Amino acid sequence: MSTPTIVVVGHGMVGQRFLEALAERGTTGRARIVVLCEEPRPAYDRVRLTSYFDGRTPDELALADADFMQRHGIELYLDDPAESVDRAARTVTSRAGRTFTYDTLVLATGSYPFVPPVPNKDAEGCFVYRTIEDLLAIEEYAKTATTGAVVGGGLLGLEAAGALKGLGLTTHIVEFAPRLMPVQVDEGGGAALLRTIEGMGLTVHTGTGTQEITVDDSGAVNGMALSDGSVLATDLVVFSAGVRPRDQLARDMGLEVGARGGIVVDGQCRTSDPAVFAIGECALAADGRVYGLVAPGYEMAETAAAALAGEAGEFTGADMSTKLKLLGVDVASFGDAHGAAEGCLDVVYSDSRSGVYKKLVVGAGGELLGGVLVGDAEQYGLLRPLTGSVPPVSPEQLVLPAGAGAPVALGPSALPDDAVICSCHNVTKGEICACSSLSEVKKCTKAGTGCGSCVKVIGQLLPQSGEKGLCGCFGHTRSELYEIVRTLRFTSYAQLLDSHGREEARGTDGCEICKPAVGSILASLDGGYILDGEQAALQDTNDHFLANLQRNGSYSIVPRIPGGEITPEKLIVIGEVARDYGLYTKITGGQRIDLFGARVDQLPGIWARLVDAGFESGHAYGKALRTVKSCVGQTWCRYGVQDSVRMAIDLELRYRGLRSPHKLKSAVSGCARECAEAQSKDFGIIATASGWNLYVGGNGGATPRHADLLAQDLSDAELVRLIDRFLMFYIRTADRLERTSTWLERLEGGLEHLRDVVVHDSLGLCDELEALMEQHVAGYRDEWAETLRDPDRLRRFVSFVNAPETPDPSVRFVPERGQIKPDLTFLTLEGAGSR
Numbered sequence: 145m146s147t148p149t150i151v152v153v154g155h156g157m158v159g160q161r162f163l164e165a166l167a168e169r170g171t172t173g174r175a176r177i178v179v180l181c182e183e184p185r186p187a188y189d190r191v192r193l194t195s196y197f198d199g200r201t202p203d204e205l206a207l208a209d210a211d212f213m214q215r216h217g218i219e220l221y222l223d224d225p226a227e228s229v230d231r232a233a234r235t236v237t238s239r240a241g242r243t244f245t246y247d248t249l250v251l252a253t254g255s256y257p258f259v260p261p262v263p264n265k266d267a268e269g270c271f272v273y274r275t276i277e278d279l280l281a282i283e284e285y286a287k288t289a290t291t292g293a294v295v296g297g298g299l300l301g302l303e304a305a306g307a308l309k310g311l312g313l314t315t316h317i318v319e320f321a322p323r324l325m326p327v328q329v330d331e332g333g334g335a336a337l338l339r340t341i342e343g344m345g346l347t348v349h350t351g352t353g354t355q356e357i358t359v360d361d362s363g364a365v366n367g368m369a370l371s372d373g374s375v376l377a378t379d380l381v382v383f384s385a386g387v388r389p390r391d392q393l394a395r396d397m398g399l400e401v402g403a404r405g406g407i408v409v410d411g412q413c414r415t416s417d418p419a420v421f422a423i424g425e426c427a428l429a430a431d432g433r434v435y436g437l438v439a440p441g442y443e444m445a446e447t448a449a450a451a452l453a454g455e456a457g458e459f460t461g462a463d464m465s466t467k468l469k470l471l472g473v474d475v476a477s478f479g480d481a482h483g484a485a486e487g488c489l490d491v492v493y494s495d496s497r498s499g500v501y502k503k504l505v506v507g508a509g510g511e512l513l514g515g516v517l518v519g520d521a522e523q524y525g526l527l528r529p530l531t532g533s534v535p536p537v538s539p540e541q542l543v544l545p546a547g548a549g550a551p552v553a554l555g556p557s558a559l560p561d562d563a564v565i566c567s568c569h570n571v572t573k574g575e576i577c578a579c580s581s582l583s584e585v586k587k588c589t590k591a592g593t594g595c596g597s598c599v600k601v602i603g604q605l606l607p608q609s610g611e612k613g614l615c616g617c618f619g620h621t622r623s624e625l626y627e628i629v630r631t632l633r634f635t636s637y638a639q640l641l642d643s644h645g646r647e648e649a650r651g652t653d654g655c656e657i658c659k660p661a662v663g664s665i666l667a668s669l670d671g672g673y674i675l676d677g678e679q680a681a682l683q684d685t686n687d688h689f690l691a692n693l694q695r696n697g698s699y700s701i702v703p704r705i706p707g708g709e710i711t712p713e714k715l716i717v718i719g720e721v722a723r724d725y726g727l728y729t730k731i732t733g734g735q736r737i738d739l740f741g742a743r744v745d746q747l748p749g750i751w752a753r754l755v756d757a758g759f760e761s762g763h764a765y766g767k768a769l770r771t772v773k774s775c776v777g778q779t780w781c782r783y784g785v786q787d788s789v790r791m792a793i794d795l796e797l798r799y800r801g802l803r804s805p806h807k808l809k810s811a812v813s814g815c816a817r818e819c820a821e822a823q824s825k826d827f828g829i830i831a832t833a834s835g836w837n838l839y840v841g842g843n844g845g846a847t848p849r850h851a852d853l854l855a856q857d858l859s860d861a862e863l864v865r866l867i868d869r870f871l872m873f874y875i876r877t878a879d880r881l882e883r884t885s886t887w888l889e890r891l892e893g894g895l896e897h898l899r900d901v902v903v904h905d906s907l908g909l910c911d912e913l914e915a916l917m918e919q920h921v922a923g924y925r926d927e928w929a930e931t932l933r934d935p936d937r938l939r940r941f942v943s944f945v946n947a948p949e950t951p952d953p954s955v956r957f958v959p960e961r962g963q964i965k966p967d968l969t970f971l972t973l974e975g976a977g978s979r
Contacts, residue, residue, distance in 0.1 A: 149176040150452070151236050151244050153226040153393065154252035158424030158441035160187035160207045162252060163218060165449030172216040178244050179218060180236070182225035183275060186213075191438055193279065194303040197310050198837065198853060199818030199830050202276050229397045231417055248419055248452060251394060251407060252445075255387035255425035255436065260295065264357035269365030270381045273304040282382065283816075286311040289380040293317075293368055295354050296384035297324040299468060304382045305346055306471045310816070310856075312785070312833025315346050316376055318368070320353040320385075328466060328477040332494055333516040336501035340473050340519065343499070349376070357381060389426045389434050402428040411458035412451040413444050421448045431461040439463065439568045446570075463567050465531075467517075467524045473499070474521035479514025479531040480505050488513055493543040495519075502543040510534045522896065525601035529563035529573070565605070566591035566598045576605050614880060615657040617641060617649035622805065623877045626665050630876075635670060637662045660687075661880040664767055667803040668875055668920070689941065690927050691747055692765045696966035697955045699747060700740040701727075702764035703754050704800060707774045707792030707812075708735030717757040721750055728963045734771035734809065736762055741964055743951050748941050751928040760926040763801060767881075769808045772796035773821070777814030777831070786831030788814035791860070795829075795867065801924050802871065805878040805887075809844075823851045826884040827867055832856065836863045840870055840898070841888035849885040852895045855903055868917040869902035869910050876913075 150166070152159055159179065166172050181187075188205040196205065213220045224238045229249065237243045257272035259265050269289070271282050286292065292308035294301050297319030308315045317324070323334025324341070338348055349370065358367040358375070368376040389406040400408040400416040406428030413421045424441035428434055435441065440462035450457040465478035483490055483505045493502045500519035504527070507513050511534050517524055523542065535542060559565075561574035571591035579585045585602055586592050592602055613619040618641075620628065625640070634640045640662060642650045654662075691699035703718070718737050722729045727750075728740040742750055751761075764770060774792035778784030792812040802808070811820035812829040821844075822828025828839040834857040842851030855866055878887040891897060900906035902913070931937045943952035957964040 147174070147176050148247040149178065149245060150248045150250065151226075151246040152177065152179045152250045152252060153236065154254055154424075154426075155179050155181035155183070155187045155220065156252060156254045156424070157187060157190055157207060157438050158254070158445050159250075159252035161442045162250060162423060162445035162449055163208075163212075163216070165446050166452070167216045169449060169453040169455070171449065171453055172218060175247075177216070177218045178246075179213075179220045180224055180226045180238050181220060181222050183277070184223040185276065186220065186222065188276065190274075193273075193276070194307055196276065196279050197283070197307045197816050198839075199813060199816055199823050200850065201818070204850070205276070226393060229393065231397055231420075234419065246419075248421065250448060251415075251420065251422040251426055252424050253390040253393060253426045256390050257383060258386045258388050259383045260354060260385055262354050262356055264359050264365075265383070267357055267359045267365050268363055269379055270357060270383065273300055273307075273382050273384045274387075279307070282307070282380070283311065285380060286313060289313055291316070291378045292380040292382065293376060293378040294382045294384055296386065297321070297348065297350065298327065298384065298386065299325065299466070301382075301384035302341070302471055304384045305341075308380070308382065309344070309346060309471075310832055313380065316349065316378065317341075317346060318349045318352060318354055318370065318376070320351070320371075322351045324348065324350065325475065328475065328481065329516050329518060330482055330503065332492065332503060333475075333477075333501045333518040336494065336499050336518045337473060337475065340499040341471055344471060346471070349374075387425065387436060389428070391426055394422065394426070402432075402434075406434040411447075411460055413448040413459060414451070421451070423448050429459060429461065433461070435462055435464070437462075437464060437466065439570075442568060443570060463528075463564070465528050465567060467521055473519060474517065476517040476521040476524040477515070478524065478528040479512070481514045481516050483513070485513055491539040491543055504539045504543055506539050512539070522893075525565070525598055526559070528567070529559050529565060533560070565601055568598075573605060576602055580606065613646075614661060615655055617645050617652070617654050617658045619646050620644065622661055622665070622880045625662065626669075626876055629662075629665050630669055635666065637666070657880070660767075661805075663687075664803045664805065669916075687766055689744055689747060690761060690765060690931065691742070691744075694740060694966065696957075697952060698740065698966065699742045699744060700738050700764070701742055701747070701750055701754075702732070702736050702738050702762040703759035704762040704771075704796070705736045706796040706800075707772060707789050709774075709789055709793060714757055714759070717753065717759075721753050725750055726957075726964060728965065732771075735773050736764075736771060738764070741957060741966075743943060743955050745942050745951060748932060748938055752932055755926070755929050755932060760800075761928045763927075767804055767806050769796070769799045769802050769804075769810070771809060772799075773809075773811035773825075775812075775814050775819040777812075781814060783817055784814035784831065785833050786814055786836065788812040788820065788829075788831055791829065791836070791863075792820075795864070798864070798921055799867075799871065801927070802875075802920055804871070804875045806881050806883045808871070808884070824848065825851060827851070827870060829863065835859050838863060838866055838870075841885045841895070843883050843885035847885075849889075851885075852888070854895070854899060865914065866902060869913045870898070872913040872916045873898070873902055873909070 185202060187207045189207055192205060224240045226236050227239050228237045235243050235245050257274045269285060272278055292313040293316040294305045295318050297317050305315050305317050323331055324337050342348055353371040354368055355371050356369040357365055358369060360366045365379055365381055367378055370376060391401050391405055391407050394407040395401055402408055407415055407422040407426055409415055409422050409427045409429060411430045413423050415422050423444040425436055427444060443462055444459050447457050447459040467476035485507060487508045489506050491504045491506060502517050504515040505513040511532060512530050514531060515527055559573050563573045565571055565573050565576055569590040571589045575589050576585055576591060579588060592598055614622055618625060628644055641654055689699060691701055694700055722739055725742060725746060727742060730738050732738050772792040772795045774788045777788030778786055795810060808826045810827050811822040811825045813820040813822045814831045816830060818830060822830050823839050824842045824844045826842060828842055828851050830837045836858045837856040838854045838858060839851035840854045843849045874884055874887060956967040958967045
């Protein structure tokens, strides 16, 4: 029996989800899978398309692992869409002339941007906002533009407007409807959104349409004529007036399509030809709707994959709820947001001063039918699953802010087990509660991997550990110990253990968990020399010798090179030191130079030469700030919009030596191209035409995480002030060895709570946090230089205490590629036989 062939036309988000669904069912092992993709790149996250302008690269937007296709034997043809289909012969012919015979054909062609039929709509300077290539073209053209206009005030239109503003253009939004986002929000929500967006410096024109694009003598855009008789001067236009199903291939094939477009499908997503399926935005579902959201598309993909595997399942409609952050404003709608149901009532809270609008639609029996949230969508994750049921508290309590009504004790526990928590992947509360961790939830159910709006609720549903103590010596967490030390002014680990340790640990020497943790707390608050007195015994091996221990017992030295900027004279000094001490040298990923192979007794001599040349400790050995990378910025780069090197140097010199729960890394990029990789750092800065965007909670390594945007268009002073607050709040509240990425995901309320604390000072801590940072800056001393000044401190840097002049004979090296490498002796087993 021959192997069946499934040809997939289109490789967008829904097409990729279909492939994953096939792989999960083992279909990829039983059939040949061919994918024809129109774009020059594999499927990427179109929901987060605008994040490209925040520095995320096209590769980082990719949905599938690099080896997904190869691992599952899928044939992917990029930049080669299907041109024609012969249903009788069951063949598909691509633009490149390739012909494939199919047993099953799946159309996942998506949608195309609707461009109003106005004169000069194709003129130079007119764009649509749909693909990465569209964004690349807009970015390039914006370099010579000053004003931009977006036609369309819906979801994508507002994202496009935010992108133009971020590119430094004076930005206008033209919306034919009487309010912004007319599909998602009602009149009150639109008014709140309008006030907030106009407050950001964007100009909004509602209730008016575009009649003509005007051009100059060269044919380039120079303005727009509007239906209200006004003329808008602009040199760049982005059309974002909605989308239409891409069903032309289906029409050419003779498949049934809807009167207003869309390929007609049944509950299994089969078209009028049983051998052909259609999924996603190109399909007219069994309920007579074309769905333009990714979540219904994913459900269609699952349904079609199940049908091909012989499983039961139907797609008859989907939840159209959405939650987004547009131009920094939270906007959400769910259920019957416009109150179309007969006899329904509205419960509304509106605060025009703060730009908050909340409306719940309630049925005659008290059941929650839907709602609109603008400016504050914190409760979306709880309200949406309650749709169709009677909430356990009154609707009034659900919309009033804290302090304006009776306290609301509504949490995820109030939701029924069949409540859908993740609408992107249709995952219920019961399925989530069967898991024990967020990583397990994501791996087993995919919940939290789509738009991300459900992650907070998922975290609240997962089991919490009953034991919160730092270790067997302390019943307090690290953050609690920090507050105890700070408030009671402890300067000694022994004092802290004897007064606040567990009863059985008092009077002991403590353990290897709490000693370095408390040592870090003492260092961050006191700022003294970490190897003086009792502090020395609290440090781990690297801190104990102010250098990084390597696998053969030697140490590496990393001098600080702020911002990666270094003079030729300093480069020569590093080279001479490495040559004279026979050290292995390597450029690090943090724009520094690492010197490997020093014996412990050689460290002071190496430091002396480096310090004399103006270097200081780079703290590569400590849980402290490591480095602030930078690109060359506007000083040298033709794309740079700010002086990223100067900013990186200023930040690195300000936060050098800052002890924290884990290491800290930072970077400053001089433009949205993000060459310094700032979004993979604990705190990263990206330049904008108006200042700086601050990202926090990023992480590289084994579990990478993109940083989140905390604040944008900051001045130099505003940026430094927010970083001061962020770092000290992290140091104050994080657990032992907890990176900022993990801390931020664990932090109750997540990014929004963090923003409330460090930007809006909701807890009244900001003055104290800033004072703590100023104390650190004022008290900073280079640990290498401090060691060299004190003969007593130098005595610890010997291989053998009883023979201080004798080097360690076990630290040996062999040559490799013109340098050295450790000469390691491995244990061999005699008489074990050959293997």
